[in-house]
Amino acid sequence: MSFNVALSGLNAAQKDLDVTSNNIANVNTTGFKESRAEFVDVYASSLLSSGKTKVGDGALTSDVAQQFHQGSIKFTNNSLDLAITGNGFFATRPDITSLETSFTRAGEFKLNSNNFIVNSQGEHLLGFDVNIDGSSSSVSLSTAKPIRIPTSSGAPQKTSTVDIRMNLPAGDSYITGAPGTFDQKDPLTYNSSTSVTVFDSLGESHVMTYYFIKANPTTNPNEWIIASAIDNKMVAVAGDLATPANNSGNTVGTTAGSPLAPAGIQGARLVFDSSGDFTSIQPAAGITTVALGSPGAGVLTNGSDQTQKIIIDFNLDPAGPNPNEPTQFASNFEVTSLEQDGLPVGRLTGIDIGPDGLVLASFSNGTSQPLSRIALVNFANNQGLTQVGGSSWKASILSGEPLAGEAGSGTYGTINSSALEQSNVNLTSELIDLISAQRNFQANSRALEVENTLNQNILQIR
DSSP: OHHHHHHHHHHHHHHHHHHHHHHHHTTTOTTOOOEEEEEEEOOOOOTTSOTTTOOOOOEEEEEEEEOOOOOOEEEOSOTTBEEEESSOEEEEESSTTOOOOEEESOOBOEEOTTSBEEOTTOOEEEEEOBOTTSOBSOOOGGGOEEOBOOSBOOSOBOOOEEEEEEEOOTTOOOOTTTTTTOOTTOGGGOSEEEEEEEEOTTOOEEEEEEEEEEOOTTTOTTEEEEEEEETTEEOEEESOTTSGGGTTTOOTTOSTTOTTSTTTOOOEEEEEOTTSOEEEEESTTSEEEEESSSSSTTSOOSSOOTTOEEEEEOSOOTTSSOOOOOBOOSSOOEEEEEEEOOBOOOBEEEEEEOTTOEEEEEETTSOEEEEEEEEEEEOSOGGGOEEEETTEEEOOTTTOOOEEEETTSTTOOEEEETEEEOOOOOHHHHHHHHHHHHHHHHHHHHHHHHHHHHHHHHHTOO
C-alpha cells in the first residue's frame, strides 16, 4: 500500500510540473490564461474499518483549472489588434458558412484576401449588424456575422446643393459697364470670386467658380450680380434676370461678345439695404439653380447626367438650420461657409474600433461608415470551457450557454484597439512553483526508495 501512496504523490508532482512548465512555455502567448493543478487527498474506508487509525491512500489530481484573471495590455500600431479589458471573449468561426463557434481572448486580427477580419488561425471574427447611426440591430449570437471591410464606400453622389455664406465689401468700386463687360478671364471685370469642388453623377470632380460683380449705381448702389462657371465654362442660372422688369432695367450681359450675353447665361442678383443687411434676391425663391447641361454645352462630357442641376443656397430660409444671410459690410470679401453635398467614389483609408466595439471605416472622400459591432460573449462559468488550442475555447455543459452582448454594457468589458492582452502568467511565481513541484517529486521519490529498502530488508530475513 505504501508503494501506491508514494506513486500517487509522484504522479501528482509530475502533473504539477507539467502544468507549471506549460504556463512557463506560454508566458509570451497572447491571450493565454494560466492553469493551476488542484489536488485532493485519497481516503478510502469500509463500514467496519476504524476511522481513527485509517491512513490516507495518497494524492489525486482533481482538476487543472484555468485562471481567467486579466492579463496586462500591450499597445501596438495595428488598429486590428484588439484587447478586452474586463469580462468577455471574442467569437470566431472557421469560415463564413460554418456555425461552429470558438471563443478567444487573443486579439491578433488582420484582413484576409476577401477583406474579412480573421485571426492567425484564419478564423473569422463575429460582429452584430448595425444601423446607419451605429446602433446594433440585434445582439444575439445567432445573428452575428463575420465582419467584412469594404474597399470602397459605394456609388458616388452628384452635387445637388452648394451652401454658401459670405460678406461682400461695401466699399468695393463699381465695375464700369458691368455686368455687360464681364469676362471671367479678366479680373478687372468683376470684384471677387471664389470656388468649390463639385461632383457629377459619375463622381468626377469639377471646379465651380462664383463671380461677384457690383452692379451699376444708377439703379441700386447696393446690388450685386453673381455669375457661375464650371471648369471655366459659364453655366445658366435658372430665373428671369435677363428680363428688364425683374432687374430694375439691368439686363445681364447686354454687351456684344460678353460671356453673359443673352444666349441664356444668366446670373443671380443680391440686394442689400443701407445697413448692409440682405433685402431681396432674384430669382425670388431665395436660391438659384445652375443647370450643368445647357446652355453650358461641353461642361459634362464624360457621359454623366446632363440634366444635373445645382442649387446655390444662400442660407436665406429663416426657418432653416442655418438662417445666416449674405451681408454687405465695410469689410473685406470673406466666405464664411462654402460646402457641397456631392461625393466621389471613396476608397478605404482607415479603420477605427471604439471601446464599444463599433467598427468604423474611413474613406478617401471624407466619409465614414459604421460597418459592424464586435460581439463579446460571456459564460456563467468560464472554468467550464473546453480548451481547443490556439488560445481558444468552446462552450460545454459546465460553462453554460454563451451569452452575447455589446462591449461596455452590463458585465461586458471594453475593447481596446491597437492593443493586445498578454499572457496572465507571472513568471516569478511559476519558477517558485517549479522548484516546489521539483522538491515534492524528490520527496515522493525518496519515500518510494525507503519503502523499497524496507522490503529488501524484510526479504533478507532468514
